[in-house]
Amino acid sequence: MSERTTLHTTDEICRLIATTMSRSGMRGLTETFVxxxxxxxxxPGDRLPSIRQLADYxxxxxxxxxxxxxxxxxxxLLNSHGRRGSFVSETARSTPATPRWRFYEDQRTYTLDFATGVPDPRLLPNPMTSITNLGSSAITSYLDPPVYQPLAETLRSRAPQRFSDRGFSLTVVDGALDAIDRLLAxxxxxxxxxVLEEPNFPALYDLVESHGLEVRTVPIDDEGITIDVLRNQLIKGGVGLILLQPRSHNPTGYSLSLERASAFAELLLQFPEVLVVEDDHSGLLSTAPLYxxxxxLGSRVAYVMSFSKSHGPDLRLAAIFADxxxxxxxxxxxTLGPSWSSKLLQAVLNHMLNDPATDELIAGAQQIYAERRIAVAELFAIDPRxxxxxxxxxxxxxxxALLQLAHHHIRVAPGANFYAANPAAANQFRFTLSEPTVEFNRALERVAMALAGASYASSYR
Structure with missing residues (x-):
């Protein structure tokens, strides 16, 4: 962008918009602003006219x-500050909005929502089946260990064998974010x-900063975190933890390759004070190999395995394997707070993990998500990796495409949401392979119709 020493007045911005607009209505206004x-x-920093002022003009x-x-x-592209007004935001977000992670409240303006980042509820197993099959309550005493013992045995059989081989301990907490929160503390x-990968799940940036810690970002590609930039961040010193999503990365879906994992481990051998947290948030739902x-690195790794996407978000359970x-x-x-995650829910999860019918449901969900990925990739003419x-x-x-979808009241998650600072975010967005209210294939047909007038070609049929 060109540099200026002064900002526009709201009257000047009204005139700029009016003289630049080539199409009327909300769509014309958004395209003009962009x-x-x-x-x-x-x-960045230009104060925008009030809604009433621009409407009258x-x-x-x-x-x-x-x-x-x-x-x-x-x-x-726009930040609202209540009575102070709305301002042109930093597209690159060198000074990010706080908090980055928020639940949107304007659901009524969208008829389809692919920005949720949550699993399709129709593809989740029903926990009530397991509850009715429990012999008795798992809760016995405040003095019991924090992990329900039958679940501990099951988790050791379902997690990578190398953690058991190395004698790692485990505990159960209230989901992957709770696990990371406690490891940061x-x-x-x-x-x-x-060190965080970028792009990344926005709540993780907020979580690190909430502990008064410095966020250092390293870009990723389709094989995982980039080693040269990571090396530079480590050389600066002061890094205590690296947070990785080893597979089914959110937002990209990418997974760490064997070659990249080997290069990562070789680099980390030079920095023995750094803990590596492997956030396997998709867990048993992921079809990618876990490296x-x-x-x-041995005890310098803490592995977090979540069951929210595979067995249900409301279980709020994840396991930590660590030294x-x-x-x-x-x-x-x-022990100074909740002491343990609900033993009843732990017993439910244990039953589900040992239920062949649940395993079949999860295998079916894996196949359906893979098919949806191919369909969405074809729709947007991208590689279905x-x-x-x-x-x-x-x-x-x-x-x-994002503007076209917004014009048809279809939400996806803009790429800017997933960056600490990166101007390329305007050319990216995340599309979740589920829609909470409409059967997915029917919803995707409506997306295709909305994109029919877009300026790029699609091979969707």
Whole structure:
């Protein structure tokens, strides 16, 4: 963008929009705004006209302006500060909005939602079947160990064998984010930096910063974290933890390759003070191989296995496999709060993990998600690489598709949501392979219809 020493007044912005618009309505307004930002006419920090001021100037309904502003905020191009007004945001987000992670409240403006990042509820096993088959309550005493013993035995049989071979301890917590939260809290006070892949799940940036820790980002490609940039971050010093998503990465769906995992482990041997957290959030739902670095790094790895996407988000359960002393410290700190995750839910999960019918359901879900991935990739004319429940659309003209979908009240997750700072985010978005209210194939047909007038070709049939 071009540099300026002064910002536009709201009257000037009204005139700029009016003279640039080539199409009327909400769609014309959003396209005009994007053009003015991309060519540098509008700059970060420009204060936008109020909805009423711009509506009066253009002679349109305030609802049209409000709808356009809502879509632009979703794209990360506009920030609203209540009574202070709305401003052109930093597209690169060098100073990120806080918090980055939020649940959107304007659901009524969308008829289809592919931005959720949650599994299809129709593909999840029914926990009530397991509850009715439990012999008795698992809850006996406040003094029981935090992990339901039958579940501990099952988890050791379902997790990678190398963790049991190395004598790792395990504990059960309330989901993957809870696990990461507790591991961050256990970091030594003299190590204040955490390396995160970028793009990444936005809650992880917030979580690291909530502990007063420094976020250091390293870009990823379709084989995982890039080693040269990681090396530079480690050389700076102060890094206590590296948080990796080894497979079915959110938002991209990419997985760590064997070659990249080997190079990563070789590099980390030079930095023995760093803990590597492997966040296997898709767990048993993922079809990609898991390349853990425990063989090379031993007790410097903590492995987190979540069951939210495979067995149900409301179970709120994840297992941490780690060095005995680290697990002991996590359990000790937890006694000051919840002490344990519900033993009843742990018993339900144990029953589901040992139920052949549940395994069949999960295998069926894996196949369905794989088929959906191919269909979505064909729709957007991209490579269907990846696994899990999300597809990453990365094209130079992705912003046009995003605007086209928003115009038809279809939500996807803009790429800017997943970056700490990166200007390329405007050309990316995440598409979740489920829609909460509409059967997926029917929903995808509506997406194809919405894209029919877009400026890029699609081979969808």
């Amino acid at each position: 053009k003015l930002v991309k060519d540098g006419t509008l700059s 253009l002679g349109v309904s305030p609802t049209t302006i409000a709808s356009a502003w809502s879509h632009l905020a979703q794209l990360g 256990a970091m030594p006070t003299y190590q204040r930096a955490v 853990t670095m425990v063989d090379q 005995r002393d680290l697990v002991h410290e996590l359990d000790r700190r937890r 990846g696994s899990g429940i999300n597809v990453w659309v990365d094209r130079s003209d992705a912003l046009g």
